[in-house]
Amino acid sequence: MRNSYYLKLVPALFSFYAMSANAEVIYPSFFVGGSLGYQLADDDNYSYSDPGAPSFGVSAGVQFNDDWRWDIGYQYSDTLEARQNNIELTPAWFETALRYDWELQKNYKAYARLGVAYWDVDKEIKGVETLSTQGISPLGEVGISYALTPNIDIEGGFKYINEIGDKYTGRYDNNSFVINLNYKFINEKKVIEKVVVKKEPKALPPKPVVVPVKPVKKIITTNEESYVTYFSFASSKVNTGSLELQKVLHILKKYPQSNLILTGNTDSIGSYASNQRLSQKRANSVARFFTDRGISISRITVRADGETNPVASNITAEGRSQNLRVDMNIPSFSYDIVVSK
DSSP, rough: OHHHHHHTTHHHGGGGGGGOOOOOOOOEEEEEEEEEEEEEEEEEEEEEEOOOOEEEEEEEEEEEESSSEEEEEEEEOOEEEGGGGGGEEEEEEEEEEEEEEEEETTTEEEEEEEEEEEEEEEETTTTTTEEEEEEEEEEEEEEEEEESSSSSEEEHHHEEEESSSOTTTEEEEEEEEEEEEEEOOOOOOOOOOOOOOOOOOOOOOOOOOOOSSSSSEEEEEEEEEEEEEEEETTTOOOTTTTTTHHHHHHHHHHHHTOOHHHHOOOSSSSSSHHHHHHHHHHHHHHHHHHTTTTOOGGGGEEEEEEEEEOOOSSSHHHHHHHHHHHEEEEEOOOOEEEEEE
């Protein structure tokens, strides 16, 4: 009967799917989740067959950036029955952990959690006595996450809690196979583009026609052009609707002689190394925008300046927003036009 109760939780957890939304994450953000699992009590004091039972729980936490988050949760387990010893255990625990995600490919990530569990165990020796004890144990978990939508992740993993119990109740290691479903509350922010207006190079007007008319080639040399596209805080997601990106794409397609230099930048929040990596990711994302639209990667140079090249003060939020950018420079180039002489 109890197992059927847990199975009823599955459609309830998956009902979160309908709440998904397409939006750009502004960190820090928050999330809630639910989990189903099955644990094995790894200890010969209870049973030679390692008794097992289903468990379920809820959790919530804070997402600091694309890679790090912190969570807290509560887990409750069904009764573990060591039939050979006439022992029943009913554990429950609060847990808290830091988590790091590695991006494997689109929508897939590997993750690892490390933290502690504060547990409470009720032990009943049938016909003899009932004991209860509490304590703290280290906790670890590894697994794979899949993004069903921008808001919803589903995960499968293995969790280990070391030595639940004490010398009076006996100790056991908790080995659990878990399925987690998380819902992320996404914050939205409109990115204001500051457009730097540059005049298009103008070809010199042709000279008056002289009979006989002979077409000749004329070399036109352009000036260097500079454009900027902006990002949200701690994000490397490209705003594909940017007018600046469309202008640069138009020039690159119209003039195959042109090349592009991309320089990623950040504000000063965070460590120097993390900002350097983030600026590199931003520049790579913009480069990918152009290569996905037919521009050869051989025409693109990617650089990363991190926090070293601000254009505004990092003291104010307005100033920092101007430093979350990728500079797009098109060096001077020459091309031929046919004119009448």
